[in-house]
Amino acid sequence: MLWVKAFHIIAVICWFAGLFYLPRLFVYHAMSEDAVSRERFKIMERKLYRGIMMPSMIATVALGLWLFSYAPEAYLQAGWFHAKLVLVVLLLIYHFYCGHLVRVFRDDGNQRSHVFYRWFNEMPVLALISIVILVVVKPF
Template identity: 60%
Template sequence: MLWVKALHIIAVICWFAVLFYLPRLFVYHAMSDNQAVKDQLKIMERKLYRGIGIPSLWATLLFGGWLVHFQWPYYAASTWFWIKMALVILLVGYHHVCGFYLRQLRDEQCTKSHVFFRWFNEFPTIILLVSVILVVLKQPI
């Protein structure tokens, strides 16, 4: 079980690295007027999202589900766990919204400003803070 927990934590760290960095790339993309810079950012965004983001999302869900399986009766009865699951669902949605913006930026159809993406970039930080507190304290905030 400890190996599964370690793999879950590693996957979460990798996933959050993407959720923190990809919107930062969107900020630079939205700010740039240089086509060569935008083309380079498109490559970086795609590789980050597809090469690290999607695999780490799936690994997080797989190892997290595996962990829950070991003690399902405990988790099923824990309010903090269901709140955390709601936050995970929000993060999966955020991940897909990042994919949506990635495609818009790739196709040069995005109308969002760098200021929007700066604020957009804060969402996973809030979710991370609340999730860690829930897991460590094992009770609703």
């Protein structure tokens, strides 16, 4: 079980690296004014989303389900676990919305300013703080 937990934590770290960095790329992409920069950001966004974020998200979910399988009754009775699941579902929605935004930028369809993406970039930070507190402190 400890090996599964270790690899789950590694996958979470890799996933969050992408969740933190991709919206930052959106900030810079929204600010870019020349075609060369825009094309470079398109490549970076696509590679980050497909090459790092998707595999890390899949590994995170798969390993999390594996951990859950060790003691489903205990997890289902824990209030903190239900709250964590809600946050994970919201992160999954955020993740796939980022994928949508990668396609919007790819198609030169972005209508939002860099300020929007600066705020958008903060959402996974709040989720991470909340999830770590729930898992470590188990407040309820």
